[in-house]
Amino acid sequence: MLAFLSDIHFTDGSSGETIKPTAFRIFADNLCKLADTVTPLEELRIVLLGDIFDIIRSARWLENGNAIRPWDAASPGQEQLVANILQDILAKNAASLAELNKLRSYAEQKGVPFAITYVTGNHDWLVNRYPGCRKQVADALGLPAAAGSPFPTELFEPAYKVFARHGDIYDTFNYTGNRDASSIGDAIVIELLNRFPLVAGGKLDGLVAAGKLGQDERDRIFDLLKELDNIRPLLDAPSWVLMVSNRTASSAARQAITGAWEQCVDDFFKVPFISKQDTFLWPDTIDLLQIALQLSSHTSKKFLEQIVELKDRFFAGTGDGGYGKAAFGEAKVRSGEAGLVLYGHTHEHLILPMDQVPLDGGRTLDKIYFNTGTWRKTWNKAAFEQVNREFIGWHVLTYISIFKPSENGPYNYEVWNGSLG
Numbered sequence: 001m002l003a004f005l006s007d008i009h010f011t012d013g014s015s016g017e018t019i020k021p022t023a024f025r026i027f028a029d030n031l032c033k034l035a036d037t038v039t040p041l042e043e044l045r046i047v048l049l050g051d052i053f054d055i056i057r058s059a060r061w062l063e064n065g066n067a068i069r070p071w072d073a074a075s076p077g078q079e080q081l082v083a084n085i086l087q088d089i090l091a092k093n094a095a096s097l098a099e100l101n102k103l104r105s106y107a108e109q110k111g112v113p114f115a116i117t118y119v120t121g122n123h124d125w126l127v128n129r130y131p132g133c134r135k136q137v138a139d140a141l142g143l144p145a146a147a148g149s150p151f152p153t154e155l156f157e158p159a160y161k162v163f164a165r166h167g168d169i170y171d172t173f174n175y176t177g178n179r180d181a182s183s184i185g186d187a188i189v190i191e192l193l194n195r196f197p198l199v200a201g202g203k204l205d206g207l208v209a210a211g212k213l214g215q216d217e218r219d220r221i222f223d224l225l226k227e228l229d230n231i232r233p234l235l236d237a238p239s240w241v242l243m244v245s246n247r248t249a250s251s252a253a254r255q256a257i258t259g260a261w262e263q264c265v266d267d268f269f270k271v272p273f274i275s276k277q278d279t280f281l282w283p284d285t286i287d288l289l290q291i292a293l294q295l296s297s298h299t300s301k302k303f304l305e306q307i308v309e310l311k312d313r314f315f316a317g318t319g320d321g322g323y324g325k326a327a328f329g330e331a332k333v334r335s336g337e338a339g340l341v342l343y344g345h346t347h348e349h350l351i352l353p354m355d356q357v358p359l360d361g362g363r364t365l366d367k368i369y370f371n372t373g374t375w376r377k378t379w380n381k382a383a384f385e386q387v388n389r390e391f392i393g394w395h396v397l398t399y400i401s402i403f404k405p406s407e408n409g410p411y412n413y414e415v416w417n418g419s420l421g
Helices: 021-037 059-065 076-092 094-098 100-110 125-129 131-141 184-209 215-230 234-246 251-268 285-297 301-314 320-328
Strands: 002-005 044-049 114-119 154-157 162-165 340-343 350-358 364-371 377-381 391-402 413-420
Touching: 021 094, 021 100, 021 391, 021 413, 044 100, 044 162, 059 076, 059 184, 076 094, 076 125, 076 131, 094 100, 100 114, 114 131, 114 154, 125 131, 184 215, 184 234, 184 251, 184 285, 215 234, 215 251, 215 377, 234 251, 234 285, 234 377, 234 391, 320 340, 320 350, 320 364, 340 391, 364 413
Parallel strands: 002 044, 044 114, 162 340, 340 364
Antiparallel strands: 002 391, 154 162, 350 364, 377 391, 391 413
């Protein structure tokens, strides 16, 4: 049995809320109960399908005027920063990782092989760049030392007829054709989503010092602003900023919040890594980002909704629908070697029937695409009365178990999707 989970986004605590150890306890307990029903259980393997240790979503990239960024060439300074962020991530989430030992102990008691496979994504790709960082992850997960070779970016298991990858390579914001290279998505997270709460927090601190805002109100606003990277889709970030500003009665705080956003957006497009990708053709990706982020941060409610419609039209390919088409086009699927395809990345759990191929003896090969969702809190824009720009948040947890034909009779998979709100 293979158990897939992705997009846990363990952080060092300097950005939005991270998953609690309770979620891993639920996962371990439920998986053991499921495994008890699998006859015969030939193996128990956990597949971590990318974006597990979130190196990008850390405020340490911005500390003390630090100029090192993921899009810089490999260097001792970058290696040390990545190692430090990873060390803090592992320490902060040690209790969650310890829950995996329950599964290891369970497999040993059952006398079946146990293993963990780590597949990288777009928020943990820097782990693969440095052997020392790979060893940190290997030691934390109890894996064989991985210093000699990078962690894989995809997985094919013929015995299960399953093919899996993180899925980020089909997102033009987060993949540029090389998994050892940075992307626009990295810059959005660091230079905008990570920076904005810090800039806004500084302005709010000034209001507190001047007696124009209470400390409790400042802290409440700041905690909401740190959740910016948990909204979906990310291009609705301006709506989130305006929602938070509308949730305080202080006009000075509202001005500080929107002013900080305008400042951070303007600065974002001045980052050399971003400005170099702005072509003379219109509209390119950078132009559309300016429409989605810069204009909508200081425009009328009516025009904001028009911009959202325009954005949805231009960026339709970033939704999960495009990933299903990519899954159907995977070489292993086209050849019939794989019938089940698993991606993560989008944070949207999905089961999509792709095709059914007749086989000999009246049998069929079902081709199904799964998205493994996420293990973090998500803030989702309200479907109606969108002019109010409200978001509703809940915790989610998804994992997918795949069985060998010899393990569980006629059943190939089981999906567990839970929400807590």
